[in-house]
Amino acid sequence: xxxxxxxxxxxxxxxxxxxxxxxxxxxxxxxxxxxxxxxxxxxxxxxxxxxxxxxxxxxxxxxxxxxxxxxxxxxxxxxxxxxxxxxxxxxxxxxxxxxxxxxxxxx
Amino acid sequence: xxxxxxxxxxxxxxxxxxxxxxxxxxxxxxxxxxxxxxxxxxxxxxxxxxxxxxxxxxxxxxxxxxxxxxxxxxxxxxxxxxxxxxxxxxxxxxxxxxxxxxxxxxxxxxxxxxxxxxxxxxxxxxxxxxxxxxxxxxxxxxxxxxxxxxxxxxxxxxxxxxxxxxxxxxxxxxxxxxxxxxxxxxxxxxxxxxxxxxxxxxxxxxxxxxxxxxxxxxxxxxxxxxxxxxxxxxxxxxxxxxxxxxxxxxxxxxxxxxxxxxxxxxxxxxxxxxxxxxxxxxxxxxxxxxxxxxxxxxxxxxxxxxxxxxxxxxxxxxxxxxxxxxxxxxxxxxxxxxxxxxxxxxxxxxxxxxxxxxxxxxxxxxxxxxxxxxxxxxxxxxxxxxxxxxxxxxxxxxxxxxxxxxxxxxxxxxxxxxxxxxxxxxxxxxxxxxxxxxxxxxxxxxxxxxxxxxxxxxxxxxxxxxxxxxxxxxxxxxxxxxxxxxxxxxxxxxxxxxxxxxxxxxxxxxxxxxxxxxxxxxxxxxxxxxxxxxxxxxxxxxxxxxxxxxxxxxxxxxxxxxxxxxxxxxxxxxxxxxxx
Ligand SMILES: Cc1ncc(C[n+]2csc(CCOP(=O)(O)OP(=O)(O)O)c2C)c(N)n1
Numbered sequence: 001x002x003x004x005x006x007x008x009x010x011x012x013x014x015x016x017x018x019x020x021x022x023x024x025x026x027x028x029x030x031x032x033x034x035x036x037x038x039x040x041x042x043x044x045x046x047x048x049x050x051x052x053x054x055x056x057x058x059x060x061x062x063x064x065x066x067x068x069x070x071x072x073x074x075x076x077x078x079x080x081x082x083x084x085x086x087x088x089x090x091x092x093x094x095x096x097x098x099x100x101x102x103x104x105x106x107x
Numbered sequence: 108x109x110x111x112x113x114x115x116x117x118x119x120x121x122x123x124x125x126x127x128x129x130x131x132x133x134x135x136x137x138x139x140x141x142x143x144x145x146x147x148x149x150x151x152x153x154x155x156x157x158x159x160x161x162x163x164x165x166x167x168x169x170x171x172x173x174x175x176x177x178x179x180x181x182x183x184x185x186x187x188x189x190x191x192x193x194x195x196x197x198x199x200x201x202x203x204x205x206x207x208x209x210x211x212x213x214x215x216x217x218x219x220x221x222x223x224x225x226x227x228x229x230x231x232x233x234x235x236x237x238x239x240x241x242x243x244x245x246x247x248x249x250x251x252x253x254x255x256x257x258x259x260x261x262x263x264x265x266x267x268x269x270x271x272x273x274x275x276x277x278x279x280x281x282x283x284x285x286x287x288x289x290x291x292x293x294x295x296x297x298x299x300x301x302x303x304x305x306x307x308x309x310x311x312x313x314x315x316x317x318x319x320x321x322x323x324x325x326x327x328x329x330x331x332x333x334x335x336x337x338x339x340x341x342x343x344x345x346x347x348x349x350x351x352x353x354x355x356x357x358x359x360x361x362x363x364x365x366x367x368x369x370x371x372x373x374x375x376x377x378x379x380x381x382x383x384x385x386x387x388x389x390x391x392x393x394x395x396x397x398x399x400x401x402x403x404x405x406x407x408x409x410x411x412x413x414x415x416x417x418x419x420x421x422x423x424x425x426x427x428x429x430x431x432x433x434x435x436x437x438x439x440x441x442x443x444x445x446x447x448x449x450x451x452x453x454x455x456x457x458x459x460x461x462x463x464x465x466x467x468x469x470x471x472x473x474x475x476x477x478x479x480x481x482x483x484x485x486x487x488x489x490x491x492x493x494x495x496x497x498x499x500x501x502x503x504x505x506x507x508x509x510x511x512x513x514x515x516x517x518x519x520x521x522x523x524x525x526x527x528x529x530x531x532x533x534x535x536x537x538x539x540x541x542x543x544x545x546x547x548x549x550x551x552x553x554x555x556x557x558x559x560x561x562x563x564x565x566x567x568x569x570x571x572x573x574x575x576x577x578x579x580x581x582x583x584x585x586x587x588x589x590x591x592x593x594x595x596x597x598x599x600x601x602x603x604x605x606x607x608x609x610x611x612x613x614x615x616x617x618x619x620x621x622x623x624x625x626x627x628x629x630x631x632x633x634x635x636x637x638x639x640x641x642x643x644x645x646x647x648x649x650x651x652x653x654x655x656x657x658x659x660x661x662x663x664x665x666x667x668x669x670x671x672x673x674x675x676x677x678x679x680x681x682x683x684x685x686x687x
Contacts, residue, residue, distance in 0.1 A: 026225055033230055075410065082408070084254055
């Protein structure tokens with residue numbers, strides 16, 4: 001087990017929810033709105049289109065949400081899974097390196 | 108290969124979907140859609156307010172079980188729909204709302220009658236779409252119906268920029284109409300686990316919600332209850348799953364339940380909750396709800412399982428499938444515990460603490476007029492094909508009284524705004540139900556406060572000649588609010604009395620509707636029979652000035668066992684603890 005990096009914001013050690021979603025202008029409002037409505041804090045967000053997303057009916061995007069572990073995590077995951085624009089959901093208990101990379105931009 | 112405008116594509120898709128009527132109001136941003144509708148076989152019902160249109164669609168969907176459609180223009184048309192949409196979301200009602208929007212190039216520039224309908228719709232719909240091209244409609248419209256009807260039903264909104272309605276598109280073939288996905292099969296292990304718990308329980312209780320009614324699980328539920336000795340309580344939307352007079356039926360649970368129902372909840376050792384979300388009006392203080400019971404939770408929406416209380420077993424499936432598999436698993440296990448002591452206890456509790464509504468045999472009292480109306484309705488309502496009366500309510504004391512005493516022979520007959528509790532729901536929902544199920548007489552039980560909230564739909568009822576009988580409980584106040592002030596605000600009644608009172612009989616007649624005033628009839632029962640026998644809509648005013656509180660009542664935030672009940676002579680109140 002490595003020592004926690006003292007410079008990294010504490011939130012970087014949280015659980016990451018990795019979503020595959022339809023890529024269109026409204027999808028982030030659906031996801032963020034759900035978290036706001038259920039009073040569940042999102043510590044970090046990263047989103048990129050998946051390769052091959054140029055087709056006109058809209059491709060897919062990958063979204064990573066950094067969350068603080070909380071007893072409501074299972075409930076919020078099942079609420080997210082109900083969103084029709086969310087195609088796949090994975091819970092990454094170990095976090096995801098994308099946030100470490102992003103944290104570099106805060107310095 | 109058809110070449111059609113977006114508006115024509117939508118109308119053809121609605122026809123292919125089997126839509127027979129829809130309700131709405133035209134405006135600049137949906138005029139192309141209205142123009143295409145004018146050549147359609149679909150009947151348009153012109154509402155007098157978009158909220159009315161939304162509730163007409165809801166009434167149709169609740170009565171028929173199929174998705175229904177409403178239309179509104181952009182801006183104020185769309186915002187006026189929102190309450191009806193939010194209401195559909197909380198009560199899981201499948202409606203498809205089509206809103207006009209400013210042309211795509213003008214989106215986001217604060218154009219005339221532009222609001223962010225998509226953004227406003229997100230938190231109150233099951234899903235929403237913003238159409239970007241006429242071709243996309245071939246996918247979106249069937250998808251909207253599929254989503255609305257699948258799994259746990261709900262409202263879907265499609266926002267339609269005006270240029271998308273007018274642009275032309277070529278395409279090769281029509282898509283299949285959108286249909287509900289098949290429900291997930293009950294997981295065998297989960298069923299086994301539930302059967303084990305139920306097999307061993309000594310004092311099990313079945314709780315049936317709107318999901319059980321919607322899934323047509325009432326027969327499976329009844330057979331499970333009868334074969335394995337489970338008394339039954341229902342949520343507001345589950346009422347009717349067991350006939351009102353069935354010996355195992357304890358009626359509604361929660362805030363306005365009988366003390367018998369809440370006592371049995373307090374004493375059960377296993378609760379089998381089916382198609383309900385254990386909301387606060389049903390459970391009272393959650394940490395004191397069914398304190399000694401394990402929970403088996405059955406719901407088609409997996410996110411309901413564990414949302415309010417962690418279940419010991421849960422089945423994410425259609426309610427009827429789940430109950431049938433559960434019965435089969437119990438049969439396989441064989442044996443089982445004797446539950447005669449429990450059933451004996453239930454009979455005793457029912458006798459001792461069952462509802463005894465005051466004035467039930469006085470047709471001039473609030474409860475008595477409901478009983479008289481139910482008799483009048485039954486005399487015209489029961490048809491050879493077994494289809495009977497639908498009763499829509501508004502929100503308030505009259506609603507809770509209806510839930511307490513209206514006899515229901517089957518599920519889905521009581522149309523009421525349970526989750527959002529929206530005053531103004533009753534009249535338009537009743538119109539929608541009457542149009543969707545023309546064979547059924549529809550009663551709308553309303554209060555003077557609620558009726559005024561969508562009173563303009565009296566015009567729609569007359570124009571459509573909808574067979575709606577409005578039973579107006581006229582008490583000159585916002586009764587349920589007054590009750591709460593009297594009980595919980597130390598009697599400070601404020602802002603809940605009407606000092607200017609309308610003459611509702613004259614008002615109905617001004618809209619061209621027949622109206623009766625029960626206070627002017629020597630024989631209210633005969634007047635009611637006459638009103639019900641007449642074709643078309645009518646309003647029956649029943650003055651209920653001095654009605655007592657709706658009791659029993661669990662104070663908001665209290666535990667279900669802390670009910671305020673009537674004493675024997677009905678004029679004083681006591682706080683009764685079931686274990687006292
Ligand atoms: C749209 C809306 N506004 C406010 C309320 C709060 N409210 C609940 S019941 C009620 C009074 C209802 O009065 P009325 O329709 O006359 O029925 P009564 O209780 O007198 O039978 C009010 C104001 C509500 N449920 N819905």
